[in-house]
Amino acid sequence: MLVTLPKNVCEECRKREATLLCDFIVGHNIDLVGKGKVGITTCDKKLCEKCARKVNTRDYCKEHFQKLKYEVI
Numbered sequence: 001m002l003v004t005l006p007k008n009v010c011e012e013c014r015k016r017e018a019t020l021l022c023d024f025i026v027g028h029n030i031d032l033v034g035k036g037k038v039g040i041t042t043c044d045k046k047l048c049e050k051c052a053r054k055v056n057t058r059d060y061c062k063e064h065f066q067k068l069k070y071e072v073i
């Protein structure tokens with residue numbers, strides 16, 4: 001049987017195809033984008049729809065969803 005693996009494999013389950021990226025902001029890059037502009041760096045962990053935790057309109061990986069909870073409380 002031929003198994004075709006998805007091109008973007010979810011980094012959490014490593015089974016399903018990743019269609020989402022973690023939107024957790026891990027830092028700001030001021031210098032890289034140019035003067036006066038602030039670039040936002042997000043985690044960008046590849047996630048499938050089952051592994052991503054949706055908060056409002058953003059998606060988060062397991063690790064960052066936990067962090068988010070602590071920050072809110």
Ligand SMILES: [Zn+2]
Pocket residue numbers: 010011012013014015016047048049050051052
């Ligand atoms: Zn997954």
Ligand SMILES: [Zn+2]
Pocket residue numbers: 022023024043044045060061062063064
């Ligand atoms: Zn993340």
